[in-house]
Amino acid sequence: MAFCGPSVGICIFSILFIVNRIELEIMGHLSYEEGKKVVFKGLILLGVITLIEVFIALLGKGYIVDGFHLPVWLMYFSMISLSLYKAYFIVYEFMHMKYEAPGLVKSVLLPTLLLIWAVIAFFSEGRFWKRERAMINDRPIAVFSAPLKHTDTKSEETHIKKDEPEVQNKLDTTSSEIINEEPKTQEQSQHH
Amino acid sequence: MASDHTLQHDTHAHDIDHQGSDWSGGKEPFKASYGKLMMWYFLLSDAFTFSAFLIAYGTLRFSMPTWPVPDFVFSGLPGGIEHQPLIFVTIMTFVLIVSSVTMVRAVQEGHRENKKGIIFWMFLTILGGLSFLGCQAWEWTTLIKGENMSIHHNPFGTHTENGVYLEGDGHDIKAGDPVIAGKTYLIHTHDGHYNPLKYKTESGEEKVQHMGPKAFGALFFFITGFHGFHVFSGVVFLLIIMLNVASGLYVKRKNGYEMVEKIGLYWHFVDLVWVFVFLVFYLL
Numbered sequence: 001m002a003f004c005g006p007s008v009g010i011c012i013f014s015i016l017f018i019v020n021r022i023e024l025e026i027m028g029h030l031s032y033e034e035g036k037k038v039v040f041k042g043l044i045l046l047g048v049i050t051l052i053e054v055f056i057a058l059l060g061k062g063y064i065v066d067g068f069h070l071p072v073w074l075m076y077f078s079m080i081s082l083s084l085y086k087a088y089f090i091v092y093e094f095m096h097m098k099y100e101a102p103g104l105v106k107s108v109l110l111p112t113l114l115l116i117w118a119v120i121a122f123f124s125e126g127r128f129w130k131r132e133r134a135m136i137n138d139r140p141i142a143v144f145s146a147p148l149k150h151t152d153t154k155s156e157e158t159h160i161k162k163d164e165p166e167v168q169n170k171l172d173t174t175s176s177e178i179i180n181e182e183p184k185t186q187e188q189s190q191h192h
Numbered sequence: 193m194a195s196d197h198t199l200q201h202d203t204h205a206h207d208i209d210h211q212g213s214d215w216s217g218g219k220e221p222f223k224a225s226y227g228k229l230m231m232w233y234f235l236l237s238d239a240f241t242f243s244a245f246l247i248a249y250g251t252l253r254f255s256m257p258t259w260p261v262p263d264f265v266f267s268g269l270p271g272g273i274e275h276q277p278l279i280f281v282t283i284m285t286f287v288l289i290v291s292s293v294t295m296v297r298a299v300q301e302g303h304r305e306n307k308k309g310i311i312f313w314m315f316l317t318i319l320g321g322l323s324f325l326g327c328q329a330w331e332w333t334t335l336i337k338g339e340n341m342s343i344h345h346n347p348f349g350t351h352t353e354n355g356v357y358l359e360g361d362g363h364d365i366k367a368g369d370p371v372i373a374g375k376t377y378l379i380h381t382h383d384g385h386y387n388p389l390k391y392k393t394e395s396g397e398e399k400v401q402h403m404g405p406k407a408f409g410a411l412f413f414f415i416t417g418f419h420g421f422h423v424f425s426g427v428v429f430l431l432i433i434m435l436n437v438a439s440g441l442y443v444k445r446k447n448g449y450e451m452v453e454k455i456g457l458y459w460h461f462v463d464l465v466w467v468f469v470f471l472v473f474y475l476l
Contacts, residue, residue, distance in 0.1 A: 035300050043293045047286060050470075054282050057475045061263060063277060076476060083471040087464055094296050094460045103214065104222040108232050115243050122247045126254030133255065 042093055049086055053079050225447070231454045235461045238422075242465050245415045246472050252407045260348035260404050262474050264376040268334055281474045284327045285466065291320025292463040299456040302449030307437060310452055314434040317459065321427040328420050332413070340381050343413055346404040347379040347386055355393040365389060377401060412473065419469055422462050429455050 030038065056078055060070035092098045097105055214221035222229055253259050263277035270280075294316040301309030335341045341348065355371035361380050371391045379386045379401055388401035433455050436442060442449050 032300065032304060036297075039293055039296050039300070042296070043289065046289045046292075050282065050285050050289070053471075053475055054278050057263065057278060061261075063263070079471060079475050083467050083475075086467045090292070090460055090464045090467070094292060094463075095457055101214075101221065101223040104224055104229065104232065107222075108236050111236060112239065112243075115240075115247075118243065118247050119250070122251040123254055126251035129251075129255035130257065134257070 038093055042089065045089060046086060049082050053082050225450060227450065227454055228457070231457050235457065238461065239465075242415075242418070242468070245411075245418065246468060249411045249415065249472060252405070252411065256405045256407070258350035258352060258405070260346070260350060260408055261374075261376040262476075264378075265348050266331070266474055268338075270330055278474055280327070280331065281470065284324060284331075285470055287320055287324045287327065288463050288466050291317045291324065292460055294320060295456050295459045299449075299453050302452040305443075305448065307440075307443070310437050310449060311434060314430055314437070314452070318427055318430050318434065321423055321430065321459075324423055325420060325427070328416065328423075332416075335412075339378055340386070341409045341412075343410040344406065345386070346406055346409040347381075348376055348408065349379060349388075349402050349404040350374065350376045353393050355391050355399075358390040358392055358398070361387065361389055376404075379403065415469060416473070419462070419465055422465065426455070426459050426462050430459065 055064075056070070056075055058064050059068070060072075060075040062069050097108075224232075266281055267275050267277045268280065269276050294313045298310050298313035298317060301313060339347060351371050351373050353371070354373050357365055357367055357369045357371060360366040360369075363378075363380055365377070371393070379388050381387060386403070388403075390398060390400055392398055433451050437449065437452065442451055445451075
């Protein structure tokens with residue numbers, strides 16, 4: 001649940017925030033000069049937020065200060081919330097959602113609430129698969145552990161090449177056996 | 193008779209204007225044209241498609257014991273510069289943000305009915321879109337040709353235990369280098385075959401590098417490819433609409449260049465999706 005929990009929390013929070021704003025918003029377009037200012041503000045804001053996100057990612061993983069790491073939950077929390085703020089800004093300012101009728105805003109944004117459940121359901125499913133895989137890999141049966149570990153890809157590929165003619169031979173022998181036993185199937189196979 | 197009816201209706205609408213009368217008929221409840229409203233709903237459905245892809249990525253990532261570290265995988269720059277984590281994708285993000293901003297300017301000029309302004313800013317937007325596609329082409333080429341990643345093979349594995357390398361690959365890893373748990377490596381190819389290196393774990397066991405989770409390559413090419421396809425079709429539509437603006441087609445419609453506004457919505461959506469692709473693939 002490392003980054004599932006906080007992200008869902010932010011989703012709910014931001015959507016509540018947006019829905020709240022819809023009620024408060026006074027309708028009306030900006031003047032041309034005001035609009036130009038918003039564009040400039042948007043460019044700076046989105047650029048700076050992107051830089052902050054990359055900075056957090058690099059700082060948190062120890063690229064900027066040697067041996068310094070941020071806790072994973074803090075990194076994920078800040079990067080996800082900054083991205084959601086960017087999304088909010090693009091939709092509300094650049095796509096002019098701010099100035100649309102409340103009904104339109106709700107009909108477009110509220111269906112995205114369904115995604116919260118999709119995130120919870122699928123991520124926990126993924127975790128379940130991981131547990132199952134670990135269980136299967138830990139089994140002391142050679143048949144199960146050998147193909148799952150992918151230890152040597154080189155030999156794997158050569159195996160495939162070597163296998164091909166063998167497989168063909170096997171098929172030939174089985175088909176010839178069938179032909180010897182039942183001559184009727186030969187005619188059928190020729191048609192196919 | 194007919195005029196009486198409309199008069200009655202008008203006064204009725206005025207009386208209960210603030211009590212949810214938008215749906216009582218006679219006016220547009222959403223105050224938006226059909227085309228714009230449908231563009232919003234198309235974008236909503238497209239948002240669900242992209243969300244499904246990104247959630248699939250998250251699900252598969254959660255289901256694997258290890259996953260390639262993005263700042264190792266995406267650390268190259270054009271011109272043979274290596275080990276600069278995330279710098280190139282940050283540049284790509286800036287290109288898309290700038291093209292989004294120029295698109296806002298085009299829509300604003302559309303409201304002013306300034307034809308030359310629209311064409312100028314739309315042209316810059318197209319250039320931005322094409323540069324983004326160029327960046328993506330370089331990124332894909334590096335991964336496919338240089339690093340031999342495909343939808344079937346992912347040479348980016350991740351160590352799960354500490355140890356020491358017993359051989360080198362002639363690139364970054366030399367014999368005797370430490371093996372660090374959680375660190376991602378690239379298995380280089382030799383004569384068309386992947387050439388995993390031998391290493392010794394701390395417990396003295398001899399092991400061979402293993403390939404990374406297969407799903408990584410497939411998800412990367414599929415999701416960034418789907419986004420790139422959106423950018424490509426956006427560029428095509430921008431080009432068509434720019435030519436229509438230049439031909440004076442939208443002046444006759446007298447709706448404040450609404451077509452520019454609609455393609456603007458689509459273009460911002462492409463930028464919006466990139467915010468999340470950037471987050472999921474490169475930052476987390």
